[in-house]
Amino acid sequence: MSTVFIALQTNEDTRPIIEAIVQDNPAAIVNEAPAMVKIDAEGKLVIRRETVEELIGRPYDLQELQVNLITMSGNLDQTDDEMTLYWNA
Amino acid sequence: MDMQVAKKKLGLKERYAVMTRGLDWVPSYQKMEDIYPYMTYEGIKIHDWDKWEDPFRLTMDAYWKYQSEKERKLYAVLDAFNQNNGHLNVTDARYINTVKLFVSGISPLEYVAHRGFAHAGRQFPGPGPRVACLMQSLDEIRHAQTQVHAVANYNKYYNGMHDFHHAHDRVWFLSVPKSFFDDAITAGPFEFMVSIGFSFEYVLTNLLFVPFVSGAAYNGDMGTMTFGFSAQSDEARHMTLGLEVIKFILEQDPDNLPIVQRWIDKWTWRGYRVLTLVAMMMDYMLPKRTMSWKEAWEIYFEENGGALFKDLARYGITMPKCAEQIALEKDHLSHQAWSTFYNYAAAANFHTWMPDEDEMAWLSAKYPNSYDKYYRPRMEYWREQAAKGNRFYNKTLPMLCQTCQVPMIFTEPGDPTKTCYREVDYKDSKYHFCSDHCKAIFEHEPEKYVQSWLPVHQIYQGNCFPEGTDPTVEGFDPLAAVLKYYHLESGRDNLDFEGSEDQKNFDEWRGMATKNV
Numbered sequence: 092m093s094t095v096f097i098a099l100q101t102n103e104d105t106r107p108i109i110e111a112i113v114q115d116n117p118a119a120i121v122n123e124a125p126a127m128v129k130i131d132a133e134g135k136l137v138i139r140r141e142t143v144e145e146l147i148g149r150p151y152d153l154q155e156l157q158v159n160l161i162t163m164s165g166n167l168d169q170t171d172d173e174m175t176l177y178w179n180a
Numbered sequence: 181m182d183m184q185v186a187k188k189k190l191g192l193k194e195r196y197a198v199m200t201r202g203l204d205w206v207p208s209y210q211k212m213e214d215i216y217p218y219m220t221y222e223g224i225k226i227h228d229w230d231k232w233e234d235p236f237r238l239t240m241d242a243y244w245k246y247q248s249e250k251e252r253k254l255y256a257v258l259d260a261f262n263q264n265n266g267h268l269n270v271t272d273a274r275y276i277n278t279v280k281l282f283v284s285g286i287s288p289l290e291y292v293a294h295r296g297f298a299h300a301g302r303q304f305p306g307p308g309p310r311v312a313c314l315m316q317s318l319d320e321i322r323h324a325q326t327q328v329h330a331v332a333n334y335n336k337y338y339n340g341m342h343d344f345h346h347a348h349d350r351v352w353f354l355s356v357p358k359s360f361f362d363d364a365i366t367a368g369p370f371e372f373m374v375s376i377g378f379s380f381e382y383v384l385t386n387l388l389f390v391p392f393v394s395g396a397a398y399n400g401d402m403g404t405m406t407f408g409f410s411a412q413s414d415e416a417r418h419m420t421l422g423l424e425v426i427k428f429i430l431e432q433d434p435d436n437l438p439i440v441q442r443w444i445d446k447w448t449w450r451g452y453r454v455l456t457l458v459a460m461m462m463d464y465m466l467p468k469r470t471m472s473w474k475e476a477w478e479i480y481f482e483e484n485g486g487a488l489f490k491d492l493a494r495y496g497i498t499m500p501k502c503a504e505q506i507a508l509e510k511d512h513l514s515h516q517a518w519s520t521f522y523n524y525a526a527a528a529n530f531h532t533w534m535p536d537e538d539e540m541a542w543l544s545a546k547y548p549n550s551y552d553k554y555y556r557p558r559m560e561y562w563r564e565q566a567a568k569g570n571r572f573y574n575k576t577l578p579m580l581c582q583t584c585q586v587p588m589i590f591t592e593p594g595d596p597t598k599t600c601y602r603e604v605d606y607k608d609s610k611y612h613f614c615s616d617h618c619k620a621i622f623e624h625e626p627e628k629y630v631q632s633w634l635p636v637h638q639i640y641q642g643n644c645f646p647e648g649t650d651p652t653v654e655g656f657d658p659l660a661a662v663l664k665y666y667h668l669e670s671g672r673d674n675l676d677f678e679g680s681e682d683q684k685n686f687d688e689w690r691g692m693a694t695k696n697v
Contacts, residue, residue: 093486093487093490093491094483094484094487095487096484098390100409100413124394124470125394125397125398125470126393126394126397126405126409127390127393127394127397154192154236154238154242154246155246157236157238157246157413157416157417158246158249158250158253158413159413160412160413160416161389161390161393161409161412161413161415161416162385162386162389162390162412162415162416162419163416163419163420164484164487164488165487166235166423166491167235167236167420168235169192169235169236169237170191170192170193171191171192178487178490178491179491179494180490180491180493180494
């Protein structure tokens, strides 16, 4: 299976998001680069709205992620509840 | 008391459907082909435009909301950077040359991308892609503007950036990025989407922005880092759009496959040649390096691009053939490029220099198969010569590749001691190429590429001197005249970093920032 990834700016907005990603994707690998965090996962990576909301204690719209997004790889499917990156092969 | 009952909101999918479908109409008194004249000539067949979907499902209302938030963040940081004399916090003044390269080489492309997506959006009959192209068109003009605003602060203090757009349209090496985008926007709308949307944004943009922006962060340049990240947050959406374009076109009709494959092959190579500038920036111009060009290529193209092409295999798409040659060049590209710019520093809008001992050790470690064997000896020689007062400036103009417009500096695949030359006779003329791939691109569309505005040819034809110049007078100095035409001041904007006004000023100002004078 190929690797998907998402890279986010390192800041206070993204800290709980990265924590949520690690909780929901136990196999994900977090790589810290200057000012940037890149998270790799085999085949699939999911960001769940509920997990982020539990960590930040307020309602969260997954589209807010746009503000701190740097790059990503994989096919994307975004709904109200989940943002999923995946490869088919 | 009235209770405030929250209205049930539409879900993301429904909202996207409402905001991007049924917005158009079927014309009754004009023909579709008259309204959308570019839809068929490229040979792409589309049967159902509604199959197009933006996987982010971003609608215009949400777009404005998030973009304005990005702008507010960016300009707050730029103000703080300027108020704090942020330019004096960069690692050393050599770094600022990457900013010069960026604003004259890349920012004008953002503006052309804005025009390109506005044009493509106008031409597509489906409202889904029209909305996506509208957003990207607005993103691109935002990038051009924010980059110019961010770099304007450097322009107050450092040389070479004062007329970046004038330079972009004229300076010899800037025809490489310029002609790349001109090539794309003069193609049909589908090819434009594959060239910029897919090949450049999806396959190659990570190699441009991530190392550049990470490099800015690593070298203390908060202004550039922030505009870079602000732009990059849009790039993630562009990449998604690029991938969607490919999937959409391929799912519409099996006849589209060979056309799309040809475009992917062409534009991956065209884009890679432009990235030559990024390769030398990463390996030579950043005082503090983040990763080598070779490492970046391995992560973002070989690994990530490999996964992408494996995924697209279900449509019959294969990895572009040029990837094999690129793999052979990755040990050599940045060294050959920097050597060339070192040679031609008299004619450029930024400074060059030879790496110091520590930097050479870094290059040896990152390029164990090539640096010590092929490049270190000549760089040490140039360094010795410069120390003796014989800094070498090459004043003989190089031959350019007709397709990519890079000087013919690249070596034969697999033999780094032999320069690679290819040529084609077409009609009454001979055309020269840096590689088999550039040659093949020309051969497929010769009538397009015979029109290339090659800076070296133009100089020799006398088209790059200020008006009224008489090249026949005794003692005529063609380079001096060309620099005037570029709006560059010789001795200030060009030549070696060592001894430059930038170097002197930076040292003096940084000294003033830490001492009472």
